[in-house]
Amino acid sequence: MLPFARLTIIGLGLIGSSVARGVRAQMPAVRITGHDADPAVRKRAVALGICDDVTDTSGAAVLDADLVILCVPVGAMGAVAAEFAADLPADAIVSDVGSCKQSVAEALSAVLPDAIIIPAHPVAGTEKSGPDAGFSTLFKGRWCILTPPENAPEVAIERLRIFWQQLGADVELMDARHHDMVLAVTSHLPHLIAYTIVGTADDLEGVTQSEVIKYSAGGFRDFTRIAASDPVMWRDVFLSNKDAVLEMLQRFSEDLSALQRAIRYGKGDELESLFARTRNIRRSIVEQGQDDDAPDFGRKH
Amino acid sequence: MLPFARLTIIGLGLIGSSVARGVRAQMPAVRITGHDADPAVRKRAVALGICDDVTDTSGAAVLDADLVILCVPVGAMGAVAAEFAADLPADAIVSDVGSCKQSVAEALSAVLPDAIIIPAHPVAGTEKSGPDAGFSTLFKGRWCILTPPENAPEVAIERLRIFWQQLGADVELMDARHHDMVLAVTSHLPHLIAYTIVGTADDLEGVTQSEVIKYSAGGFRDFTRIAASDPVMWRDVFLSNKDAVLEMLQRFSEDLSALQRAIRYGKGDELESLFARTRNIRRSIVEQGQDDDAPDFGRKH
Structure with missing residues (x-):
């Protein structure tokens, strides 16, 4: 029907x-x-x-x-x-x-x-x-x-x-309000960060753009995919979901500062325990069918 | 031979x-x-x-x-x-x-x-x-x-x-020093940011972990792949390349603050022009064979 x-x-x-x-x-x-x-x-x-x-x-x-x-x-x-x-x-x-x-x-x-x-x-x-x-x-x-x-x-x-x-x-x-908060973290924040890091890499003076492109397989290229998404669509998303995006961004910035501090003061245990925890989230995403388990997203090697 | x-x-x-x-x-x-x-x-x-x-x-x-x-x-x-x-x-x-x-x-x-x-x-x-x-x-x-x-x-x-x-x-x-700076931006910074955002998402109180996993196809899942990399290996990388990583992190944080400000004050033009620029970098990476052009990393749909 x-x-x-x-x-x-x-x-x-x-x-x-x-x-x-x-x-x-x-x-x-x-x-x-x-x-x-x-x-x-x-x-x-x-x-x-x-x-x-x-x-x-x-x-x-x-x-x-x-x-x-x-x-x-x-x-x-x-x-x-x-x-x-x-x-x-x-x-x-x-x-x-x-x-x-x-x-x-x-x-x-x-x-x-x-x-x-x-x-x-x-x-x-x-x-x-x-x-x-x-x-x-x-x-x-x-x-x-x-x-x-x-x-x-x-x-x-x-x-x-x-x-x-x-x-x-x-x-x-x-609920629409809850949706906007959930998507701020699962979609809007990742896009914002991807756009930022790709911009940061583009602006360096000590490293050339051609080097960034050449050695992007070290991790950077993963970010460039979503940073290639439609500019007008994403401009509107950030402006329309401003409050939730800014809140998530604030939390992310605080967490990044904590990690920055751990690196500066050589706190290896803190780094390792975070890195071990994030592995489990990946596992759950794969188990729930929201991503492939193929290594490197299944890219051809 | x-x-x-x-x-x-x-x-x-x-x-x-x-x-x-x-x-x-x-x-x-x-x-x-x-x-x-x-x-x-x-x-x-x-x-x-x-x-x-x-x-x-x-x-x-x-x-x-x-x-x-x-x-x-x-x-x-x-x-x-x-x-x-x-x-x-x-x-x-x-x-x-x-x-x-x-x-x-x-x-x-x-x-x-x-x-x-x-x-x-x-x-x-x-x-x-x-x-x-x-x-x-x-x-x-x-x-x-x-x-x-x-x-x-x-x-x-x-x-x-x-x-x-x-x-x-x-x-x-x-040169080893130059290598460490190039890789800080093309590999170390992306990993650090991926680990951070996956940790941030795991710590939210208003959004459950199961929601983060469920709706991860909105972009978040892309970050979880490299955040599933070996914890000890990456702990060592950040501690061993501390100076270059901290410098890149500082630049990234400044750029993120600028974007945060553009969102807060509704500067749509600034957002759109950055987002259009980052598209070109993706294109170069694909053209130089450092990533596939298949949409969504070639994931099965």
């Missing part, structure tokens, strides 16, 4: 195009309408054939939708929703895929006061961007977190849950 | 056992003698058949060697070399695989004042440890940095260069 018959995807980048491809593969009877603000992306989406229809305006895209998913940077959600507000059917469910949920919920409800809004966040992605980067199995075995507001109809939540499960995701419900 | 006929490997963990396997595969006529301080590792090395001979003492291992490679934590180099000093043939070349080179050179020359010492660092590895984790192609396409002292015989340097080239590595000569 299909949870929705007519899906509209606004934003056809990595995530939007992966949703389209996943729906095509898992729910082929669903009619998919797509829109993107960028004419070049619309043209590419038509060429890729990932939607049944690609419209030039977001209003035209939502006209007969029963599910609208916004796959745009979190800072653009409100403006994009305002564009199609007048054309949105009264019984359509509006959702999204953004990395922070409180700010998105506020932005959407401000411009769509009467709509059924159920924010969502599939915790999945790659460092690539654009419609060509998407693939149908991106959400398989990953978590999708729904943060329905208190007044959200149960049946709408259930339909959205079934939708993401059909795309292969495991679905969890969470 | 073989650069060496009788190789001794002291320390049969990930790197030592990979050297043994690589030599077996690429230079099968070389006789390989191994030793490890841990009897369980010696037993396992015998069972794996990666050496021609595994001895119970390091002295017995080096007796007729023409190349001795120390594959032990950098803090143990001096003590291990002292153990076999009396048994080392006068014309043997002594080398190592440690991640810092100034401290190793000092430790080795203190206890082996008359030996030919050519420190080396193959910039390769995985997060796994122990003799079972090694594989023959670990060094293929990776850089191996030699940091010969000024008085090192040219012919000895050339033999060691050929040795590592036969294992598939590209060889570079470098």
